[in-house]
Amino acid sequence: MRIDETHRKWFIGSLIALAVALVVYIPYSRSSPQGPTGGSVMGLVYGSVGSAFMLFAGLLGLRKKFPIWRIGRAQAWMRGHLWLGFLAFPIILFHAGFHFGGGLTTTLMWLFIVVFVSGIFGAVLQHYMPRLTLERVPMETIYEQIERVRGQLMDEAAKLVEEVVDALAGNLEKATAEERACSASAGTMGGLTVASGLQVDEEAAVELRGFFTREIQPFLEHAGSRGPALGDRNRSQGMFRQLRVLLPANVHSTVDDLENVCEEKRQLDQQSRYHKILHGWLLVHIPISYALLLLGAVHAVFALRY
Amino acid sequence: MSPDGTAGKPVPQVQLTIDGVAVSVPQGTTIFDAARVNGIPIPTLCHQQNENPIGVCRVCVVEAGPKFAASCIRQAEQGMVVKTNTESVVGVRKTLVELLMSDHPSPCARQQHSGDCELERMAEQAGVKQPRFPQKVTPRGKDESSIAIAVDHEACILCERCIRGCDDIRHNMVLARRGKGYQAGIAFxxxxxxxxxxCVSCGECMVSCPTGALTNRAVVGTKLTGQAVPPEALLGLPIFKNVSGTFLELNSHAVVERRFRAGDIICREGDFGATAFYIVEGKVDVYLSSPIAHVKTQDSGQGFLSKLKSLLAPRAHDRRTEEVDRPFIPIDASVDLPYDNPIAELGPGELFGEMTCMSYYPRSATVRAKTDCTMLEMLRNVLDIMQRNKNFREQLDRTYRKRALDSHLRSVPVLASLTPEFINHLREHVELVRFAPGQVICRQGEPGDSFYLVRLGFVKVSEHRPGGDMVLAYLARGGYFGEIALLGGIARTATCTALDHVEVVRIPGEDFQLMLDKFPAIRQKLEAAAAERIEANRQRAMQVANVPVEQFLNQGLMEAQSLLILDLERCTRCDQCVRACADAHDGVSRLIREGLRFDKYLVATSCRQCRDPLCMVGCPVGSIRRRNSLEVIIEDWCIGCSQCANNCPYGNINMHPFPVEQDDPTYPGRRIASVKVKATSCDLCLDHEEPSCVYACPHDAAHRVNPPEFFAGLLKQRSSGMKG
Known part of the structure; x- marks a missing residue:
């Protein structure tokens, strides 16, 4: 979610709520002889409000499980999650009087810090990463389809190389009927290459096939761009430039196509990285949030009962 | 007695020597025939025995005395000494073959398919491997417009055997010569x-052609099961009268006899096929087994926990806006099916499956043998031969006027009130006209002289505007056009073109006027419909004029009335929108988070309610149409063939499965559970205030928008940028 001017109401509301909490907290903390504690009336009020905010923030996960329930737009729930979750932290600090307390409460505070920081980190990522993905991955596809698209790219590259290598080697077997007809009328040896506008050049065929087997195939076969030279855009451009020098001009359009295939694979790898970053923080945020809520409930029961 | 009165008179004989053999033949015999009857072969290309010789190829050159002569046209003379095989004759002949080969694509289609191109075989026998003359295949093009015969003008050696076959043997007078010099060729x-x-596709030209210029277009990849029918047996049927036996022999695999027992299913609605059936004996039932109902999304009524539910609702229970009471369902046969009880009977001499066969549309109905029947199942090249056959056309025409015209006219809501007397009047006056794909039926600006009803195929209605043509509508069976010009006494306002193999019923202008005079209610309805069409076209023209950005148009966004867009700067690719859509529609998502991009927006694949709705082309039962608001509506009689889903360029139509009960074909009277699919597209979750996908997006990235309005600012900015 992008945090922009559309969040103004939430921002102002949160700011006011925070200011009120702070205004109440200052005299409360000064008037408490032993300092503010969670067990005092005000402490309990802060604790209840903070817990309610945390609970609401935690319910977002449940809300997402039932996307079509008409219980408020998911967007409102998300904004509530962001801002109330954000507010919960200072309020819980007010509740605890800025002390970590005993074993359980210290654990709770550390968990809360992790949840709070990871949440802010996530919000920052969600603010910037979609735009970054939009700008840097114009060939983006559905994340779950990346493997399939990579397979298609591999097939496409293999087919491109095969066709040109066959033509360069004067192999008539895979030529189309039209090419065969033209090649027959064009003469004998290398009829196909004449028909396709190429000259027989077996050395070029060997060079292209070698480049494909050595560089392109391993790059396309495996996910991830780290390692293979083609994974680096600058090095890739240099390698393809060099390949063009070694091959006849008529093959250059195929080399362009191959370079585009490699570019798309690089973008898919990049999309995959971005996706993992964009959603990876949830692996920390969600389980710890649930742990926090669970331990928070335990803390509440124990604190109120004993 | 012969016409010249020579009957009974002995014909004088002439004596000559051919290759040292003394030969006696009747006066007037050509050297070629004289040699042939005496077992001396002379090669030739342009001549064959059943045609009059014209001596254009000169390959049959011989030494006749001191001179060279074309033996096919030079008559034998008394005492003539003919040499057919001397070194000089062979040399001349070889040169001629070399010259012909230099303007012949080798191997031509015939040589590739069957290795029997007469020219190439002759060249091989003459040892012509590399012609001494520069190889120059004059670009004269190919013509693949015929279903039965492929024309390669470049392989034509201008021997005129096809022209003589068409004109002299079959008397069809379709073929002739065209052009001059290197551009000379044959013309239809x-x-x-x-x-x-x-051309009636009799096949005579093709069997006459010595090269690959005219070859048989076999339908590849389809093997018919059934008993092959010998050409002689086919020629015995009136519908094949005047067709070349050789042509039928070449296509022997393309027509088979099928026998069905009463109760057998011949074809099922929605199945893809490539054949048509001609009933020789017996009767069949044609019916729809799909439930006659549309997909309705309904709120389950559980308050804030409410869930949408998809169900099948017939017209009687759920009447949608602008629902039209069509009394008949159009199918791919000579009859329409009554809406209330969609079943009809076909008998001997009737044909079904034409659209499936000619244009590969899915089967429009299920056909079951009512009695034991015999049928001819055929591929499109044979059906084309039949349809071009005058006898068969007449038979089809008669059957249509007798059986189908009535229901066809009544199936058009504006004409539903026609009286039987007037339909009888029209029976004698209407004309069935066929059009090939791409052929213009009527052109914008021409005077309007007829009213047309679409019987088969799809018609594209387009209007020429500055900057290019704009598609106004696609009309399927039951659609009509031509009324605006006739009602207003003005020129045609649009061009109507056959999209595929189209057959229309043409009602002449005078009869149309008579109908308007006799039935003022029909005039009123037609005038109202015409006014609606004109207004819709005007609005569309205004919208296009206001959109300057090419990309916007290229992506088809202008075509859409309502788009689901995802702001990619906000979208975290969490897929909540897709999940919500699936949840709202029994697990069948009508949304895919993939599609075209415009600026920072992803135009997700959810129905755009296009103004050029390609999804409507090819529906075998014409069950997809649009309302006046241009929103797509899928009629109750959708058979679930998926054609519209496949046609939609944006992948925005989905097939929704529903469990139904239907008759068990094996045990009549028993019901069995089955699953039927129905086409459906995004309905914007009409039962709710907001579409589920938008409602469920936690990142405020999904929006339903009207493109011209939503993108107005962006377009303005871009167009001013372009001007700058």
Missing amino acids: DNNLPMGSSS
């Missing part, structure tokens, strides 16, 4: 594509 009618010409 007034140089029309073969498929659009008056």
Whole structure:
């Protein structure tokens, strides 16, 4: 979610709520002889409000499980999650009087810090990463389809190389009927290459096939761009430039196509990285949030009962 | 007695010597025939025995005395000494073959398919491997407009065997010569594509052609099961009268006899196929087994926990806006099916599956043998031969006027109130006209002289505007056009073109006027419909004029009335929108988070309610149409063939499965559970205030928008940028 001017109401509301909490907290903390504690009336009020905010923030996960329930737009729930979750932290600090307390409460505070920081980190990522993905991955596809698209790219590259290598080697077997007809009328040896506008050049065929087997195939076969030279855009451009020098001009359009295939694979790898970053923080945020809520409930029961 | 009165008179004989053999033949015999009857072969290309010789190829050159002569036209003379095989004759002949080969694509289609191109075989026998003359295949093009015959003008050696076959043997007078010099070739009618010409596909030209210029277009990849029918047996049927036996022999695999027992299913609605059936004996039932109902999304009524539910609702229970009471369902046969009880009977001499066969549309109905029947199942090249056959056309025409015209006219809501007397009047006056794909039926600006009803195929209605043509509508069976010009006494306002193999019912202008005079209610309805069409076209023109950005148009966004867009700067690719859509529609998502991009927006694949709705082309039962608001509506009689889903360029139509009960074909009277699919598209979750996908997006990235309005600012900014 992008945090922009559309969040103004939430921002102002949160700011006011925070200011009120702070205004109440200052005299409360000064008037408490032993300092503010969670067990005092005000402490309990802060604790209840903070817990309610945390609970609401935690319910977002449940809300997402039932996307079509008409219980408020998911967007409102998300904004509530962001801002109330954000507010919960200072309020819980007010509740605890800025002390970590005993074993359980210290654990709770550390968990809360992790949840709070990871949440802010996530919000920052969600603010910037979609735009970054939009700008840097114009060939983006559905994340779950990346493997399939990579397979298609591999097939496409293999087919491109095969066709040109066959033509360069004067192999008539895979030529189309039209090419065969033209090649027959064009003469004998290398009829196909004449028909396709190429000259027989077996050395070029060997060079292209070698480049494909050595560089392109391993790059396309495996996910991830780290390692293979083609994974680096600058090095890739240099390698393809060099390949063009070694091959006849008529093959250059195929080399362009191959370079585009490699570019798309690089973008898919990049999309995959971005996706993992964009959603990876949830692996920390969600389980710890649930742990926090669970331990928070335990803390509440124990604190109120004993 | 012969016409010249020579009957009974002995014909004088002439004596000559051919290759040292003394030969005696009747006066007037050509050297070629004299040699042939005496077992001396002379090679030739342009001549064959059943045609009059014209001596254009000169390959049959011989030494006749001191001179060279073309033996096919030079008559034998008394005392003539003919040499057919001397070194000089062979040399001349070889040169001629070399010259012909230098302007012949080798191997031509015939040589590739069957290795029997007469020219190439002759070249091989003459040892012509590399012609001494520069190889120059003059680009004269190919003509693949005919279903039965492929024309390669470049392989034509101008021997005129096809022209003589067409004109002299079959008396069809379709073929002639065209052009001069290197551009000379054969022409069909007034140089029309073969498929659009008056060619009856008798096949005579093809069997006459010595090269690959005219070859048989076999339908590859389809093997018919059934008993092959010998050409002689086919020729015995009136519908094949005047067709070349050789042509039928070449296509022997393309027509088979099928026998069905009463109760057998011959074809099922929605199945893809490539054949048509001609009933020789017996009767069949044609019916729809799909439930006659549309997909309705309904709120389950559980308050804030409410869930949408998809169900099948017939017209009687759920009447949608602008629902039209069509009394008949159009199918791919000579009859329409009554809406309330969609079943009809076909008998001997009737044909079904034409659209499936000619245009590969899915089967429009299920056909079950009512009695034991015999049928001819055929591929499109044979059906084309039949449809171009005058006898068969007449038979089809008669059957249509007798059986189908009535229901066809009544199936058009504005004409539903026609009286039986007037339909009887029209029976004698309407004309069934066929059009090949791409052929213009009527052109914008021409005077309007007829009213047309679409019987088969799809018609594209387009209007020429500055900057290019704009598609106004696609009309399927039951659609009509031509009324605006006739009602207003003005020129045609749009061009109507056959999208595929189209057959229309043409009602002449005078009869149309008579109908308007006799039935003021019909005039009123037609005038109202015409006014609606004109208004819709005007609005569309205004919208296009206001959109300057090419990309916007290229992506088809202008075509859409309502788009689901995802702001990619906000979208975290969490797929909540897709999940919500699936949840709202029994697990069948009508949304895919993939599609075209415009600026920072992803135009997700959810129905755009296009103004050029390609999804409507090819529906075998015409069950997809649009309302006046241009929103797509899928009629109750959708058979779930998926054609519209496949046609939609944006992948925005989904097939929704529903469990139904239907008759068990094996045990009549028993019901069995089955699953039927129905086409459906995004309905914007009409039962709710907001579409589920938008409602469920936690990142405020999904929006339903009207493109011209939503993108107005962006377009303005871009167009001013372009001007700057």
